[in-house]
Amino acid sequence: MFTLDTDEDSSWVIDLEAALLDDPKTEDRDKNGQSARAILQQFLTTGPVTSLPSPISRHQSSVRQPYRGIGSSADSRVFEQPGTPWAFKILIIDQDMKLWNNYTMQMRVYDSFIGVAKVVDTAVEVPRVAWFANQTSDFWRTNLELFPDDPNFSRRPRNVLCMERILPLPRAARDALIDLFCDPTSITAAKNDPSNADCLVHILLGSKSGTAAHPGSSSFSLRNFKLHSDQVERLRLDASALAATMADALALLHWQAKVDGMGVEFVLGSARPVTHFLTSNFHLPGLDRLPPGTSTFDLIVSPSTHNQPILSLWLLKFGACRPISMNAIGVEQAIAAFVKSNLYFPRPFSNNWFIDSLWTVFVHRYIETAARLTWGTPAQSLPRAFITGVEIKLSPE
Structure with missing residues (x-):
């Protein structure tokens, strides 16, 4: 029995079980035809719930945040759902298997990087991949209405890949990029543009930015912002460290994940949030041997988490990657992918001393x-x- 008792008025004593079973008032229907008893019977259970009354289902959808676009490329659009740690990638081209390949390759790469962490301590991060949903997935039954509907992206079920969202650069870094690279007459507008909050910086160590004083100043955007080798040099960033981190990543792609690396990209984004990174677990027998009140913080929390970096270099975009064999044929495939791919990596014979020096590193x-x-x-x-x-x-x- 569950009772509610008050000292002031004994008439407030309520037997909830009796109320549900015997009180005819619990048979009253709401305007949607659902009785209070039926609603409580569905909610007040520890067993599986196969379905919810339609008004409850609609309420749950209404309190969820709509999906918001945070980036796009020639072949895809990326969304977030505020309040969650996930990003949702949807292709806008008719190559559905490319997204499935992205799913399998990204999982392969992530697992490989994690599996060899004790051998190669690299600073590069790979977003965790969660799941893939096709056009007939139940995902769309409860999420379709939460996506935007516009002429360039009609609201309909599509293939979608869910992965860890790379958080954007902090506001101070975004404002500094605008101050340096935006036309002075557009700085205020750029800083007030909400889309510029979704800022990831692509690092291209194999190319130069060109001669424009303020590239893209007519409509300055920090989405997919590209930082070329000469701009890296101008900002006095640690280009050698970036080149070394990219080298670690490519070596791991080739010889641990065993993929060619075709089309992969590197972006600077906020570091993955780490609340507590435990180097070991304390079990009860060990805990019982300690004097009461002993601090276990220094015993189980990694020292590296005391001073976490603000930014991380992230590796992403695996849709064009293919497996390679561990022989001369695989090497030729990896060479072709490197030469045909983008200019994120430094390259030899660039006719630029800075890029050539980064190639050596x-x-x-x-x-x-x-x-x-x-x-x-x-x-x-x-x-x-x-x-x-x-x-x-x-x-x-």
Whole structure:
């Protein structure tokens, strides 16, 4: 029995079970035809609930936040649902299997990077991938009405990939980018543009920005903002560290995940939030041996979490990646992917001393990291063959 008792008035004593079973008032229907008893019977249970009354279902949908666009590219649009840690990628081209490939390759890469963390301590992050939903998935039954509907993106079920959202740069960093790269007459408007809050910075160490004093100043946007090698140099960023981190990532892609790296991209975004990173777990027997009141913080919390970085370099966009074999054929595939792909990595023979110097850093780190992954295996000579092949392909002679 559940009772509610008050000292002031004994008439307030209510037997909830009796009220539900015997009081005819509980048979009253609401305007949607659902009795109070039926509603409570569905809610007040620890068993599975197969369905909710339609008004309850509508209420749950109404309190969920609509999806909001946070980025786009030539082949996809990306949304967030405020209040959740997820991003939702939807293709806008008729290549549905590309999104499925993105799903499988990203999971493969993420698992590979995590699995080798004790061997290669890289600073690059890979977004966790959650799930893939096709056009007939139950996901759309409860989420379709929450997506925007506009002439360029009609509201209809599509294939969608859910993954960890990379959080944008902090406001101070965004404002600094606007101050440096936006036309002075547009700075105020750019800082007040809500879309510029969704800022990830693409790092392209293999290209230059051109000669414009304020690139893109007519409609300045921080979405998909590109920072080229000369701008990295101008800002005095640690370009060598960026090149080394990219080298780690490519070595892990090739020799741990065993994929060619076609079309991958690198962006600077906020570091993954870490509340407590535990290096070990305390179990009751060990805890019982400690004096009461002993601090266990220093025993189980990683020291690296005491001073977390503000930003991280993130690796993403795996839709064009393909598996490679651990032989000469796989090396040729990896070389072709590097040469045909974008200019995120530094390149040899660039006719630019800064990019060439970053290539030297990149090669040294790539070979070093790849050696840890392939040492003592039949593939141990392949990383050097990859570098040699890239230099031959990009040689001006």
